[in-house]
Amino acid sequence: MNIYIATELSVIEKKIIKINLNKHNVYFSNQISQQKPNKNFLKCEIVFGNIPADWVQQSSKIKWLQLASTGFAEYSDIKKNFLNKKVMVTNLKGFFAAQVAQTVLAGIFCFYRGINLFPLLKKEKKWIGEPLRKKLEILNNKNILFLGKGSINREVAKYLEPFNCKYSFIDSRTKNNIFYNKLKLAEIIICALPGTKNTNKLFNVKVLNYLSKNSILINVGRGNLIDENHLIKKLKNKSIKGAILDVTDNEPLKKNDPLWTCPNLILTQHTGGGYMDETKDKVYFFIDNFKRYFNGKSPLNIINPSRGY
Amino acid sequence: MNIYIATELSVIEKKIIKINLNKHNVYFSNQISQQKPNKNFLKCEIVFGNIPADWVQQSSKIKWLQLASTGFAEYSDIKKNFLNKKVMVTNLKGFFAAQVAQTVLAGIFCFYRGINLFPLLKKEKKWIGEPLRKKLEILNNKNILFLGKGSINREVAKYLEPFNCKYSFIDSRTKNNIFYNKLKLAEIIICALPGTKNTNKLFNVKVLNYLSKNSILINVGRGNLIDENHLIKKLKNKSIKGAILDVTDNEPLKKNDPLWTCPNLILTQHTGGGYMDETKDKVYFFIDNFKRYFNGKSPLNIINPSRGY
Numbered sequence: 001m002n003i004y005i006a007t008e009l010s011v012i013e014k015k016i017i018k019i020n021l022n023k024h025n026v027y028f029s030n031q032i033s034q035q036k037p038n039k040n041f042l043k044c045e046i047v048f049g050n051i052p053a054d055w056v057q058q059s060s061k062i063k064w065l066q067l068a069s070t071g072f073a074e075y076s077d078i079k080k081n082f083l084n085k086k087v088m089v090t091n092l093k094g095f096f097a098a099q100v101a102q103t104v105l106a107g108i109f110c111f112y113r114g115i116n117l118f119p120l121l122k123k124e125k126k127w128i129g130e131p132l133r134k135k136l137e138i139l140n141n142k143n144i145l146f147l148g149k150g151s152i153n154r155e156v157a158k159y160l161e162p163f164n165c166k167y168s169f170i171d172s173r174t175k176n177n178i179f180y181n182k183l184k185l186a187e188i189i190i191c192a193l194p195g196t197k198n199t200n201k202l203f204n205v206k207v208l209n210y211l212s213k214n215s216i217l218i219n220v221g222r223g224n225l226i227d228e229n230h231l232i233k234k235l236k237n238k239s240i241k242g243a244i245l246d247v248t249d250n251e252p253l254k255k256n257d258p259l260w261t262c263p264n265l266i267l268t269q270h271t272g273g274g275y276m277d278e279t280k281d282k283v284y285f286f287i288d289n290f291k292r293y294f295n296g297k298s299p300l301n302i303i304n305p306s307r308g309y
Numbered sequence: 310m311n312i313y314i315a316t317e318l319s320v321i322e323k324k325i326i327k328i329n330l331n332k333h334n335v336y337f338s339n340q341i342s343q344q345k346p347n348k349n350f351l352k353c354e355i356v357f358g359n360i361p362a363d364w365v366q367q368s369s370k371i372k373w374l375q376l377a378s379t380g381f382a383e384y385s386d387i388k389k390n391f392l393n394k395k396v397m398v399t400n401l402k403g404f405f406a407a408q409v410a411q412t413v414l415a416g417i418f419c420f421y422r423g424i425n426l427f428p429l430l431k432k433e434k435k436w437i438g439e440p441l442r443k444k445l446e447i448l449n450n451k452n453i454l455f456l457g458k459g460s461i462n463r464e465v466a467k468y469l470e471p472f473n474c475k476y477s478f479i480d481s482r483t484k485n486n487i488f489y490n491k492l493k494l495a496e497i498i499i500c501a502l503p504g505t506k507n508t509n510k511l512f513n514v515k516v517l518n519y520l521s522k523n524s525i526l527i528n529v530g531r532g533n534l535i536d537e538n539h540l541i542k543k544l545k546n547k548s549i550k551g552a553i554l555d556v557t558d559n560e561p562l563k564k565n566d567p568l569w570t571c572p573n574l575i576l577t578q579h580t581g582g583g584y585m586d587e588t589k590d591k592v593y594f595f596i597d598n599f600k601r602y603f604n605g606k607s608p609l610n611i612i613n614p615s616r617g618y
Contacts, residue, residue: 098447102418105418106418106424107424109415115577116428118575120429121576125570127562133583133584134588136580137585138408138411139411159472161471162468162470251436252438253436267430268424268427269436270439271442274443275443276445
């Protein structure tokens, strides 16, 4: 079979693929331009990696696209991208759950235990000590609202068990009045919703204004979920306690983006899903899924691109 | 009864004491000098707060000293401080466990998820993003060594349950060869040992050199447990991954202390035990313990000062 690898890999990762798929033709491409499809790509039945969505329509060979991400909003326009092709698409659902959940936990504890301050105080060689103690908090008994019922939030909930927190899960189908009432009470709001038409700017001025003074808003979903200008206002006038954004409207942030200078905000620069062995483990996932495909089994994580999540 | 309050309290906290102990004479003292005992102190049978150790010998009235701390090394010289007085001493054992344990967890996740870097990058308006992902880690399956079997480490262990870590507990009675072997394998070392003669500079050059390249050393015990100069060397040449010090040899750190400029080090400025309601909750603990004492029951947390922990 002809296999196109559209993910940037190290020498070792390439070797892992070569050894495991040594009976097949594997074409590696490190640089994916947004322009016309690569010649090798056009020969391949199987693709691993996030090629530009409009390449799909231009291939007469592609049968299976294994994405290297969980999100796939950019492929959701089936009519335009897939024409009438029957291309199976699989994603990495659940692959990032532990990493992102641990970034969420890191962020929460940073606010409660002051660790967002200590690196800056250290740089200034400034000892505060005792007076800081009274500003710290513990996680126990907090009221937590999970937006999204997927693997990330379920993983976070697992980690929170020892802390006796009160929590509820809602999603984009939850009725507005229930959502608003829960928002008012929440001390930690963890948003792991996908980017769809329904969730675009879900946290608009009205919704952000339901947040309480003690609340921490965390977004590990998609960057377009929040009205960033209004969030900045609320953080500046301390009408919420803090925010942790792994995803933002613009990535990378431009030098003049007002988020950079916004107080009580932790920016994790879309690293939430990352870890040392991330790419290697993605490669192993693809190899295992390929073996299922090759042996006539159904690959794991088949998605319906038109749903958008 | 005459009760002396040697802890700095807010108006509200004083009111809580006055209301609860309204049948007794309560003397408040906000400023404890290291010199001669306060006159009111000399009238009192009961003391709440950490008075200078040598005051005890000068009082003919004192029967019970409720400390506002867990540690009590400064009272350990019974012969000098207590002469032959039968003074009952109680401490706040366990009171700080959840707070300190959560500072420990915050520190660990900061290293693994990069949050010790993000506040500094934000200040510089510097986006790194993608390349940072490969430097991040997750807590799962790490090898953890707890030094000390007290309430802090037991609390941390409770929090670590969802992460499938391998861990062992040792204390200052563990044989050296067992200690050294465990140190070599440990990826996270959490030191919550008390300050005694046995533990002084426990982490000397030899012991620090057993730590592996991937290890994070955390000290929430006493500042004198670690040879700081050698720790700095190891952090600078990256022969260990990182360190989190809640306690240091000198507190507050002087401007020229080399810890300030040491890389891969989080300094939490002895705030580990702190939280918003810390003093109020200490007051409530004292009131409850006083009621036990007054009703002829044994107060909680009676300690033997000569043991030093």
